[in-house]
Amino acid sequence: MTAAPAPPLQHFAKGHGAENDFVILPDPDGRLELSADDVIRLCHRRSGLGADGILRAVRCAADPEAAPMADSAEWFMDYRNADGTRGAMCGNGIRLLARYLVDAGHCAPGPLALATRAGTRHVHVPTRSPDFRGPVSVMMGRPALPGPDGIEVTAGRRSWPAVHVDMGNPHAVAFVDDLAHAGDLRTAPTVTPAHAYPHGVTTEFVTVLGPRHLALRVHERGVGETRACGTGACAAVAALRARDPRSPSRGDYTVDAPGGRLHIRVHPDGMELTGPAAVIAQGALTLRPAHDGPAADHVEHQKATA
Template sequence: MKLSFTKMQGCANDYIYLDCRKSGVPENIAALSEKLSRRHFSIGADGIICICAAQTAGADGMMRIFNADGSEGRMCGNGIRCVAEWLYTHGIAKETLAIDTLSGLKTVTHKGAGLWQVEMGAYSAMPASLPAVNMGEEPLVDKELTVDGKTWHVTCISVGNPHCVTVVEDVDSLKLEEIGPAFEHHANFPERINTEFVQVVDATHLKMRVWERGSGETWACGTGTCATVAALTELGICPAGEDIHVQLRGGVLTIRVLPGRQLLMTGAAETVCEGITEV
């Protein structure tokens, strides 16, 4: 069977995009994501994002995310910008789009050629929102977490999916392939965790690397960047109400914390190629 796809990336967070608005999500989507995401052996990506028919009245579409290991994610900040760009260039040329996700309806606004701003919603540091266990009942801000015998200071944030943020002196020197899996599968996070390692350049400039559950290290993570700025705002390092510029391996995202712990994310979305593959 032949499958039409679009390859897109936001800050090098690259996914294979499928138009499922009429056909629905393929029954074998988990196996398909594992197969097509293999780098060097297939199309290669961080996973598959299905662009589906909207579930909410008045919405323009729905996004469903399947990681490279076949597991389904709830939200992807870089992915939703690409979905907006895809819809915008495939017949829904509206300056503001409403897109359903498993983390709720998101509003995405066109800010220029290939540039989109996403209203990401409110974040939470409460254990039940992640979920996290064995870490107390109060907000998970500046908590100690022992991972493979080493104690880290972490702040845990939910932005529709769970994140564990820790400040380090030098992100480039970290061996994420060794420490990332231990965070992801830590017993305190029964649904696994995304982990961000962040270096503070100054109050409005950060440098970050991310280990994503189900995908390993990726060159960018939109929700992870939001969680990082939220965490450092809670820690008093970054100011609320100002643009915080985060340097990722794949580019820069700009995040602002608004009143009510609401998050605003701005970044690019780019089509890499379109094609047809045998499945």
């Protein structure tokens, strides 16, 4: 009896942006069929590689979803949340993906256009150090504040008014006196009215530390509490600026998250997000069928890179 052939190996990389961590799956020719179950098992903190999400790197021309953007970008960020759902935009994820593409030799350092479900974003991977390890920046576009008024966030026994900010994905930003008041965030905060966010929402709890200096905690839609959130940091700045109609058209802001510090530069045409991004390991894995159980993702080889 002939044994069944072994599943093919899939290369992966693991990295983070301000400790918001991701598994990168390079798929330049669009051959990888990645199911929601695959994503859930890979992101599991005990039986998988552990991550806040998956970044599948595929050339736009090889992916039907991204093909319309092939004229503006070579690569597409197919972002999946840890619960297997597809995400439109991820500020830390796109910065990490750009770092990986440069480190792997797929792209040159400097300016780089990447396609996302929220449109094309322009990233800059610096060249000022021999190993290109400086912070990575991305133009995030203009925030939108679509309303409605009267949004409220509840965590534990506390409730706060919140602002709806759209950064290519939906956010509810609540200003609090103490970040500890948000509780342990093991369960998603309740956000009302429910019709404001028919597809779920990422929630930010924000304190003001000083002029143009914020700190936050985040419960990400489809993930849970994360150590940082790039779109969430931008949403927090947008909500802060909305409180003061005299805010200038330009300005630099600092946002501290549990995983690190992010910098937001406000331009007349949108926000620029800058922060750390590092690839920390690479290896190969097999994606086994879902019936193989929770330990379905087998790491064949892993090499630390940091």
